[in-house]
Amino acid sequence: MSVTPVKPVLVSDDTLPGKPTREQALEAVRTLIAWTGDNPDREGLIDTPRRVVDAYGDWFQGYDADVARELSRTFEEVQGYDDMVLLRDIEVESHCEHHMAPFLGKAYVAYIPTDKVVGISKIARVVEIFSKRLQTQETLTQEIAAALDSHLSPAGVAVLIDAEHQCMTTRGVHHRHVSTLTTRFTGVFKTDPALMDRFLKLSRG
Incomplete structure (x- = not known):
């Protein structure tokens, strides 16, 4: 053959x-x-x-999707809201680019709006788009934060991903139930330890 x-x-x-x-x-x-x-x-x-x-x-449908289009429609009528917008427990279904094995978990994404907000479903969609590509968890975390930073111009962005990698659980060392945590902070989340801590506490419930 x-x-x-x-x-x-x-x-x-x-x-x-x-x-x-x-x-x-x-x-x-x-x-x-x-x-x-x-x-x-x-x-x-x-x-x-x-x-x-x-x-x-x-x-791998994420290669055909456009993050910029998803984040292009924003809303300015927010009545002066300038506190954290946080989405918890966003499903992450991705594939490790090294072995093409799945890694599965949850994403926690927050931002502090300045003069505009985006529909909350669009944030989940951004996570989905980047997840539906060959990835490392580190790159995925960075890409989500960078996209929100670039298109929303917020005061800050925070992203946490907690996932289990089947390239580790079903091959190699065969360690099950080991989760990997990655984070990315920008703007005020990076400069204000109290705000970062508040995000982490809210994310983890």
């Missing part, structure tokens, strides 16, 4: 040269099944390449 070599790409725009076709992706999955030692043509596996490619389309 052979598969046409393709160059790896970091984008998913169908119009860009070099992106594998769907058939190439299907053939790549067949190759991996054969490499494991199984028969990709047996009954239980014959539809697996299609299912895997469809799943990848869902897991």
Whole structure:
């Protein structure tokens, strides 16, 4: 069984040269099944390449999404509100870029508005967009904070992610129930220890 070599790409725009076709992706999955030692043509596996490619389309849909568009609509009528806006327990479903294994957890995101706010669903959407890409948790944390900082111009942003990595629990050291915490603070969250502490206490309940 052979598969046409393709160059790896970091984008998913169908119009860009070099992106594998769907058939190439299907053939790549067949190759991996054969490499494991199984028969990709047996009954239980014959539809697996299609299912895997469809799943990848869902897991990595963040490459097709535009964070700037999600954060472009803001509201200025906030009656002078200038305190913390915090979203807790945002689901994080991402994949480690080193092993393509899932890491799953929660994100806690806050910002201090200046003259505008954004719909709270858009903050959860930003987390989802960046999560639906090959990632490290450190980069994911930074990207969320940077996007909110750039598009909302808030007084400060705070992001905490708590996740378990299956590249650690199902392979390698096989340590289960070990969670990884990453944080990123900007603006007043970084300069005001009391505000940072308040965010951490509220996030952790």
